[in-house]
Amino acid sequence: MNSLKEKQLAAEKAVDFIEDGMIIGLGTGSTVSFMIKKLAERIKSRLRITAVSTSTNTTKLAISLGIKVFNIDEVKEIDLTIDGADEVDENFNGIKGGGGALLFEKIVASVSKKNVWIVDSSKLVKTLGKFPLPVEIVQYGAEHTFSELKKRELNPIFRTTNNKKFVTDGNHYLIDLNPGPIENPVKLNRELNEIPGVVETGLFCNVVDVVVAGIGESVKIIEQKKERSNLSQI
Numbered sequence: 001m002n003s004l005k006e007k008q009l010a011a012e013k014a015v016d017f018i019e020d021g022m023i024i025g026l027g028t029g030s031t032v033s034f035m036i037k038k039l040a041e042r043i044k045s046r047l048r049i050t051a052v053s054t055s056t057n058t059t060k061l062a063i064s065l066g067i068k069v070f071n072i073d074e075v076k077e078i079d080l081t082i083d084g085a086d087e088v089d090e091n092f093n094g095i096k097g098g099g100g101a102l103l104f105e106k107i108v109a110s111v112s113k114k115n116v117w118i119v120d121s122s123k124l125v126k127t128l129g130k131f132p133l134p135v136e137i138v139q140y141g142a143e144h145t146f147s148e149l150k151k152r153e154l155n156p157i158f159r160t161t162n163n164k165k166f167v168t169d170g171n172h173y174l175i176d177l178n179p180g181p182i183e184n185p186v187k188l189n190r191e192l193n194e195i196p197g198v199v200e201t202g203l204f205c206n207v208v209d210v211v212v213a214g215i216g217e218s219v220k221i222i223e224q225k226k227e228r229s230n231l232s233q234i
């Protein structure tokens with residue numbers, strides 16, 4: 001089973017979490033694209049939702065499939081956000097931002113009552129850090145911010161596209177870090193956010209409630225409980 005099929009399985013299963021009348025946060029990425037396509041089918045079969053998007057790409061896809069997208073400031077809070085992730089560890093910490101949308105994704109997640117991540121099996125890891133950790137920075141003084149990250153031995157690389165620095169929907173640059181295994185994501189997130197010029201990091205700690213993972217031919221729903229985590233195979 002390839003990772004694309006696992007992504008599709010997880011994405012389509014996650015649509016079952018959506019109830020009539022909900023305000024839904026739409027994440028970003030290839031896994032989310034499968035979810036949006038399934039959601040569009042349900043809307044055609046009379047499911048009513050209000051959608052908020054985390055990126056220009058997601059907005060374009062949703063609109064092309066007939067889903068009306070509202071501005072985040074038009075809604076008071078979001079009932080449920082379904083998003084992808086690049087890595088998820090055993091403590092429900094994650095790395096996001098491979099698609100460059102981490103800032104808006106974090107804002108949307110922070111105003112969501114429930115956050116569901118959809119992933120393929122390769123993204124379930126013991127410790128975060130194999131996938132490069134994106135950090136969104138302001139353009140002003142970007143080389144100095146880069147130097148500071150280098151001084152801290154985080155192996156920074158500017159993200160580029162067509163030989164130019166990648167610019168996010170929020171009009172910022174992205175730097176991908178390779179810090180090695182991230183034993184304490186909460187601490188690293190705090191330290192990075194304290195550096196002047198850093199807008200946000202791709203470390204999402206204490207955000208996700210449910211991980212829906214495509215594993216081979218099946219889907220595993222992993223729920224974060226207050227006291228302990230619970231694994232259930234369906």
Ligand code: A5P
Pocket residue numbers: 027028029030031032083084085086095096097098099100101102105
């Ligand atoms: C977008 O910025 C990311 O957070 C994505 O959700 C993440 O990179 C997962 O992407 P795929 O679903 O394309 O693997």
